[in-house]
Amino acid sequence: MKAQKTKSVCPKCRKVIDAVLIRKGNRVMMKKHCGKHGTFEEIVYDAKQFERVMKSMKYLSKPKNVPACPYDCEHCTAHQSQTILAIMDLTNRCNLNCRYCFANAAKSRYVYEPSLHQIDAMFSSIKKREPACNAVLFSGGEPTLRNDLPDIIRMATGMGFEVPLIATNGIRLATDLEYARKLNAAGLYLIYLSFDGFSDATNHEKRNHRIVERLLENCRRAGLQIMLVPTISRENSREAFRFIQFAARNADVVRGVNFQPVSFCGRMDAEERKMSRYTISDLCLDIEKQSDGVLKESEFYPVPSIVPFQKMLSRPGKVEMPLFTVHPLCGRATYIFKDKDRLVPITKVMDVPRLISLFDMAARYGKNGKGGNLAMVAMLREMKKSVHFDEMPEKSNMFKLLLQLILKRDLGTVLEIQSNSTFVGVMHFQDGYNMDLERLKRCGIHYVTPSNSLVPFCAYNNLGYRDRIEKKFSVPLDTANGLPGRENAEGRI
Numbered sequence: 001m002k003a004q005k006t007k008s009v010c011p012k013c014r015k016v017i018d019a020v021l022i023r024k025g026n027r028v029m030m031k032k033h034c035g036k037h038g039t040f041e042e043i044v045y046d047a048k049q050f051e052r053v054m055k056s057m058k059y060l061s062k063p064k065n066v067p068a069c070p071y072d073c074e075h076c077t078a079h080q081s082q083t084i085l086a087i088m089d090l091t092n093r094c095n096l097n098c099r100y101c102f103a104n105a106a107k108s109r110y111v112y113e114p115s116l117h118q119i120d121a122m123f124s125s126i127k128k129r130e131p132a133c134n135a136v137l138f139s140g141g142e143p144t145l146r147n148d149l150p151d152i153i154r155m156a157t158g159m160g161f162e163v164p165l166i167a168t169n170g171i172r173l174a175t176d177l178e179y180a181r182k183l184n185a186a187g188l189y190l191i192y193l194s195f196d197g198f199s200d201a202t203n204h205e206k207r208n209h210r211i212v213e214r215l216l217e218n219c220r221r222a223g224l225q226i227m228l229v230p231t232i233s234r235e236n237s238r239e240a241f242r243f244i245q246f247a248a249r250n251a252d253v254v255r256g257v258n259f260q261p262v263s264f265c266g267r268m269d270a271e272e273r274k275m276s277r278y279t280i281s282d283l284c285l286d287i288e289k290q291s292d293g294v295l296k297e298s299e300f301y302p303v304p305s306i307v308p309f310q311k312m313l314s315r316p317g318k319v320e321m322p323l324f325t326v327h328p329l330c331g332r333a334t335y336i337f338k339d340k341d342r343l344v345p346i347t348k349v350m351d352v353p354r355l356i357s358l359f360d361m362a363a364r365y366g367k368n369g370k371g372g373n374l375a376m377v378a379m380l381r382e383m384k385k386s387v388h389f390d391e392m393p394e395k396s397n398m399f400k401l402l403l404q405l406i407l408k409r410d411l412g413t414v415l416e417i418q419s420n421s422t423f424v425g426v427m428h429f430q431d432g433y434n435m436d437l438e439r440l441k442r443c444g445i446h447y448v449t450p451s452n453s454l455v456p457f458c459a460y461n462n463l464g465y466r467d468r469i470e471k472k473f474s475v476p477l478d479t480a481n482g483l484p485g486r487e488n489a490e491g492r493i
């Protein structure tokens with residue numbers, strides 16, 4: 001590969017510095033130098049996989065030059081991707097005390113908990129952007145510590161957020177069925193369950209494997225669905241495929257697995273980082289090995305692969321949904337189907353690369369009225385040839401659902417597709433060592449703040465935004481009790 005220039009930050013002083021991605025053996029490394037703190041080298045990706053995923057850059061436009069990037073996110077109008085998922089932290093209280101967590105009222109001695117009035121204004125500020133983002137993830141801390149969470153979800157659906165989500169450790173939902181039912185009645189459909197392993201050895205921070213069966217049962221009874229979200233590292237990577245099998249086995253209530261390779265938040269020396277760094281490409285290879293080749297690393301597609309499909313669905317001259325234009329190094333995903341005891345990857349059922357090029361062609365020709373209609377008809381005819389009907393799992397009719405989605409473009413069909421399949425995705429959040437501003441400028445996951453600004457996730461958590469914003473809008477822990485929704489400020493349940 002040719003060396004690729006980019007910008008990064010110094011992991012010590014956070015100053016913006018030049019960086020370069022170079023091949024070293026079978027790895028792609030980021031190399032950078034800070035005049036004050038020296039040279040840093042960081043593992044980024046497996047070199048072979050890098051070449052392949054980077055091809056999807058062709059679906060993205062060139063980012064603009066933003067001289068104040070990444071320290072002007074709150075006022076910036078040049079960000080390259082729209083908000084795909086808005087994150088709203090509802091509290092920094094938690095009923096656990098995980099080592100690597102960003103949010104912790106007990107340690108910081110202040111409580112960050114936006115009021116309903118602030119939340120309402122934050123919803124409006126997300127909706128002001130075009131195209132409108134329909135998905136909002138309530139996070140924290142532990143959002144289920146707020147007793148007014150059902151009201152907040154009701155407010156969200158009332159404002160047109162069709163997909164409200166919560167990020168939770170699951171403890172309250174496993175122990176309080178009534179609360180789970182209230183959340184569902186308010187409009188909650190899916191929870192993002194932070195879940196790192198199946199034993200005390202692999203899940204030693206949260207230990208919520210001990211309650212996971214109870215949680216599944218309560219979710220079934222309350223009508224909630226679960227996305228497993230493991231933080232994956234060299235400590236629990238041996239269970240990577242087990243998460244997928246667990247999801248497929250409980251497909252009535254588990255929609256999939258969204259892995260997050262660990263990011264380094266503290267200071268670490270070079271040797272320690274070399275031993276511990278676990279990348280998306282490591283995970284995809286581990287899944288291939290652990291599944292005996294059932295799910296191959298090449299079957300995980302970089303996020304922008306979906307852009308041609310989204311563009312084709314948009315009406316001529318009008319982009320109606322936020323496009324998934326995040327950088328290919330940020331994430332990859334695939335779908336699998338369960339056929340009796342067999343797991344069938346989507347690539348067995350459909351010729352995915354061929355479909356992507358068909359969608360890309362239809363999206364490009366679709367812009368011209370009559371010609372666009374002809375291109376669409378040709379595309380639908382060709383699409384049928386890209387489906388392997390003999391490999392299709394008995395119960396699912398993906399081809400019919402895909403056609404239905406193209407014709408109806410509705411959320412109902414998206415949910416039907418999801419309930420017929422298991423999603424497997426991975427996103428590697430950045431840290432000070434591997435921060436790449438080319439990735440950051442295209443980030444589609446945005447925190448919304450009480451000052452009604454939107455800040456990309458990896459900037460918010462690494463570049464001082466979180467600290468500054470939380471402090472500005474917090475109250476000291478000692479005075480937080482008794483405020484609405486904050487009855488128990490230490491956060492024990």
Ligand code: SF4
Binds near residue numbers: 071442
């Ligand atoms: S990361 Fe995005 S929003 Fe922030 S300054 Fe850079 S381009 Fe602007």
Ligand code: SF4
Binds near residue numbers: 327439445456457458
């Ligand atoms: S949150 Fe981080 S890893 Fe995810 S898209 Fe944004 S910049 Fe990339």
Ligand SMILES: [Zn+2]
Binds near residue numbers: 010012035
């Ligand atoms: Zn420095």
